[in-house]
Amino acid sequence: MSRALTITDIDDLAVGAWVIGTGGGGSPYLNHLNVQRLMADGRTFDLIDPTELADDAQVAVVSTMGAPVVMQERLQDSRDVARAVEIMADHLGSPFDAVMATEIGGSNAFQPLMAAAHLDLPVVDADAMGRAYPEAQMTSFAIAGLQPWPLSLVDPRGIEAVISHVPTWKWMERASRVLTVETGSMAATCKAPRTGVEVKRWSVANSMSLAIELGATVRRARAEHRDPVDAIVDETGGRRLFAGKIIDIERRTTGGFLRGRAVVGGLDAWAGREVELEFQNEWLVARLDRQPIATVPHLICLLDVESGEAIGTETARYGQRAALIAMTAPELFRSEAGLAYVGPRAMGYDLDPVDPLA
């Protein structure tokens, strides 16, 4: 089941991961270039299915924490995330067998590839969110109640830390977030390592393949002059909720996050109506004429109407023509245990979750 990723796979991943990043995870643009460069230098990427992992395999789980606006301005060295994995291996006193993404959304889909290239490890075709979420505890591993520690963190100025114990997943988020903020709201991290059996039981399996396939769908639709937004809706089983023009955007980088709201004024069938989107790195709540029409944990995606490219919370700008689509979240995240981590109330909204397809 293992396969070597191609240049086209990498290009497709940049498109697909950005769509399911639901506005966050950071624009893949810069780290897509990083991985293209690594491939041009002869590095190869071996994508393995979670089922191929030995039960006792040690899997490094990586992401870059921070605020997407900062990630656009501060270029990442692909060695930073590899360094985070090395520090973790030193801390554990044992090497890793594979690397996987914490979140498949946006730029974070490229983090395991960058680590793997420098460490010569395979990449597991899985993540722990199936999208992007703003905080470190918003994962399938946390919902499963797996051990939240340790975590290693790297800033390229030479700041390296290991958070070796925490009482809760939320404390791991808090402790790693303050270090991230202090180093400039961006830091490469290696999260609590997982065994093969934990990855097989609790990860969102095959999410990298699905992101690549979603990108390929967009690529084929463009080549065939079909509507790429329709192609994404068909491929994902999502629903088109709204279309219009971005008429307002408010952003602030605070507490290590990008927070704010965007307003889309309706066009065509939606003329005269408005959608407001609130975000914390990711789009969290969509309201049509002030009524919630989609909330976390469900996936809210704002797409460029022409190209089908995702519009990120840090890249959205006045005047963009945008289609709003949404998809139902996987069952684990809709469960009572899941909603405690990734439901609207977990993110500060006094709202019940709204499934856009219900």
Added chain:
Amino acid sequence: MSRALTITDIDDLAVGAWVIGTGGGGSPYLNHLNVQRLMADGRTFDLIDPTELADDAQVAVVSTMGAPVVMQERLQDSRDVARAVEIMADHLGSPFDAVMATEIGGSNAFQPLMAAAHLDLPVVDADAMGRAYPEAQMTSFAIAGLQPWPLSLVDPRGIEAVISHVPTWKWMERASRVLTVETGSMAATCKAPRTGVEVKRWSVANSMSLAIELGATVRRARAEHRDPVDAIVDETGGRRLFAGKIIDIERRTTGGFLRGRAVVGGLDAWAGREVELEFQNEWLVARLDRQPIATVPHLICLLDVESGEAIGTETARYGQRAALIAMTAPELFRSEAGLAYVGPRAMGYDLDPVDPLA
């Protein structure tokens, strides 16, 4: 030269360390009780001279970081600082031979005793400040350019971290401070470990003995109905600068520090005049009628006129009768390299240092 500390030594240390804490280091009250309890439980404390250390001895350097107001309210478990040393030993993969204080001022004089009691290690008669300073980089070890990493940090809720690399001493302060603030502005830490040869060359030697002797001086003066403030001035070679009544105190706990100012209205020879004291955990600048009369790195001590007990920046209150005394800092801290870390400009004041005895 090694000796077992007596109950009287511990009582004297509480008084002497609080005087040379220059308002900071935290009130010794609670940790004095901790150490009294450990002695009542049969623990002994072996104080060794730095010259007794083997050149390659591994010495743990401990303190509790945070804001003194918080330390008054949150009781410390003596095991916390021992745990910080254990985490450091695990990180290094080798055990420690002795423990010493980062700062001899205030409550932090008791930290190596608490660690030593649980770890069954001797305490080195030395520290790295010869007083208390607000920030972690304000040490003889930093001035000497020794390696600033690693640092371990413990919060009793089960938050444990190791900052394993930093580019500068100031970055170690920044990274450890944000974790301290996040855990509630108080955390037990084990700083960068030192070898025996480093301690012998760069520590402030015999500062624990001197603090104990200073406390004994106060105790004897009280017993003999002599003025304890005069006794402190004689013992330390300091100077009495002012006496009066505290007529204003402003305090705020911000960024993990206690900051503010106190105003003392003159009495007797100083009637009609005012001293203003600015502080960041410690008294940093004293101004008489708006003219600086003493600044860091020199020691500024506010004492209760009756008892000779130090008045801390967190305990100073309206109406207290206080004597202001000051002492010249050791030469290392007055050097150009020293002032870069502990001079008025290093603490944000556009002032040249003022030696109160010059």
